[in-house]
Amino acid sequence: MINLFDTAISDTVPVVASREQTVGIYVCGATVYGPPHVGHGRFALVYDILWRYLEYAGYKVVFVSNVTDLDDKIIDRANKENRSWRDLAVESETQWWRNMELLNVRKPHHTPHATDYIVQMVELIVKLEEKGYAYRLGDGVYMEVGKLSSYGLLAHQSLDSLKSGARVSVDTSKRSPLDFALWKAAKPGEPTWESPFGPGRPGWHTECVVMASSLLGDDFVLHGGGLDLCFPHHENERAQAQALNIHFAGHWIHNGLVEVGGQKMSKSLGNYVTLEDMFKEHDPSAYRLLVLQSSYRSPVEVTPELMEDAEKALERLNTLARRLEDIRKTANATDLELTDIMSEADIEEKKRNFVNMMEDDLNTPSGVALLFTSLRQANALLDRHDIRSGYQLGKFVVDTFLMLGINSVAPAEVMDPMILELVRARDEARLKQDFVKADELREKIKLLGYMVEDSQSGAQLRNTH
RNA sequence: GGCGGCGUGGCCGAGUGGCUUAGGCAAGGGCCUGCAAAGCCCUGUACCCCAGUUCGAUUCUGGGCGCCGCCUCCA
Structure with a gap:
């Protein structure tokens, strides 16, 4: 039985009752507005490894990871670049999957897109409003977190202490600075959908609740994501589910972040290295090994x-x-x-x-x-x-x-007749004990990109890089 | 300010109240080899500081120092 550290209770606990039980896993995936960086690569690797392991160990897994294709960042960036937000999202998503393939990260069973679940999101917000957990302001519909006694479970803080730490926002019309947008009212230059609360679009926290419960049901086993999503994103997902008596995630797991010089790598800090740039210099499998060689919950420096x-x-x-x-x-x-x-x-x-x-x-x-x-x-x-x-x-x-996702299949055999001839000539020279010539030939072969290594079964070739 | 986490040998990084140790990279010595490479064998007086508990602490408790994360978008 696998034990995992559950952020909600700050302890390592058994997460699956039996191997017969299907393990539903939801992981907050990428917001597609730019090239994925090394930090994104880590979370993808961590949950890919978990998924692979669980299957290897005989568990049945349904793995879901969403694509956030509707978000402030996408819209902002598209507007800045004077292009359609959909194009940006589609292009970035293609880039995402290409990088995942290079990392040998398997595609989840389901990769729901936020834009495909707007109707369900609206329904959820309507229910929250009916139950009295949501209120309307000029710029949207907000979740009133004060109505939930358990708010702060993942942050391990009380509502009051969270409130006291909250940075004062410019918009003070919210009942509490912690209240978050369920629905954002339409603004010029933004995509909008019709709803009972007027035209607009759903907030990010609502997207994930809906996609997770739509595909995995009300009571799935694991909900994961980067440690930086723990609060407020996951807290807010939980809040909505709880308000509607949805069981939601059985356990919350979080992976540690990638750091650069002791600071977390993030797009907002601008200290990121894209996966593509990393792959120019390094083997993607080496990154997987590096991730495997550190605990998934610890910060890791990728130098x-x-x-x-x-x-x-x-x-x-x-x-x-x-x-x-x-x-x-x-x-x-x-x-x-x-x-x-x-x-x-x-x-x-x-x-x-x-x-x-x-x-x-x-x-x-x-x-x-x-x-x-x-x-x-x-x-x-x-x-x-x-x-x-x-x-x-x-x-x-x-x-x-x-x-574990590291493919170590031996390299394809060298078929190049010119190189094979050089190897043969070298063997001959060695037999004649003409080592000067043999070494010359080895140098020549090296220049062509191969190391010659003498073993008991004869000369072996391998790539020099 | 609140909450959470971390501090292990040259670097990265597991783990543990004593016992035999991680592992990777680097370094030194050796075996093998025409020479290399690869591989194997051997080598490291590690656990931030100070108290306490204990027969015994790197491991538990308390305090200190340092670093990081979250409390705002973020994988």
């Missing part, structure tokens, strides 16, 4: 140095994968069955340990550590020519990384 470290670690995995592939090609299946040096029970135990770590609040750093320890053991076994054990243990490592 070029750390990315390079992760890339080097990844290279060890790829080397092992290549080694296994060479073995697989030359051996029969029965040659690779386990011996008593490394029995099936030994590998099963490693799997169990791995699962235990993951179920302990998704402790991926420990899980990855176990995999690297196994990786070293596998290499050691192979070095000692215990091919069966080494192969099976190595396979466990490679397969488990694959499960």
Whole structure:
């Protein structure tokens, strides 16, 4: 049973009763108004890893993550650029999915768009108004949070203390500075929909409640998002659900943020690196490994140095994968069955340990550590020519990384006849002990982009980058 | 001001009241190799400071210092 830290109760608790139960997960996704940055990449990776793990562990998962395609920021930016907000949203969303693909983040089962749920949002606001939780002002409909005794659950603060900390807003007509917009009245140059409260558009907090409960029902298991969404966004989602007696999220989980020089990366601070820029310099898989090597709740600094470290670690995995592939090609299946040096029970135990770590609040750093320890053991076994054990243990490592979304398939074989000829000539030179010539040829091959490494099964080629 | 979190060896980063330790990167030594590379083996006198609890604390408690997040849009 997986245990996760639930922000609502500040404790790590079992989140799923049984593996038969379907785990509905809703994660607040992207607002599509610009290129996604490294911080967005992290949350996408974290929940992708959680989802993959849950399935691996035998849970049934329905994963939903929305696309906010209607929001102040989109409208502002589109107006600034003198273009249609829809175009901007569509273009940014395309960019989003392209980046997700590069990160090997799987597409959620459902990716609801805010603009497709306006009718349901209006219905929800009507209900809130009927129940007396909402009131109208000139510029929209507001949620009166003071009517909810449990407001502040996620912030871990009382209404009063939240109020005292609230920065004074220019607009003081609200009954409380904490009251938030459910419906924003139409303004010139903004998209609008008709409603009983006049033309306008829904507020962001309403979008997520409606999409989550529409697709997952009233009582889904997990609601996730970046730590910075905890308050007020998630608090406000909760408030609306509670006002309408919707059970809503069973547990609230939040991922830590990416930091730059000790400060959180965000669009508003302008200290962000886009994923696309990062991928120009680094392997997207290395970013996934970096994310796996830190606790999902901790802040993480993403520097070029750390990315390079992760890339080097990844290279060890790829080397092992290549080694296994060479073995697989030359051996029969029965040659690779386990011996008593490394029995099936030994590998099963490693799997169990791995699962235990993951179920302990998704402790991926420990899980990855176990995999690297196994990786070293596998290499050691192979070095000692215990091919069966080494192969099976190595396979466990490679397969488990694959499960986590890191694909370490050995690179395609080099077919370039010119390079193959150089390699052949070098082999010949080496046989004749003409090492000067052999080294010259190795240099030549290196210039063509390949490292030559001599192994027991002959010269091996691999990309130099 | 309120609330929450963090401070581990050169860097990143798990974890634990003692026991045997994480793991990755870097560094040093060795094995292997024509040389490399890869791989393996060995090496690190780590737990912010001060008190307290304890036979014993990096781990628990209290205080201090420092850093961060949220209280406004933000993954």
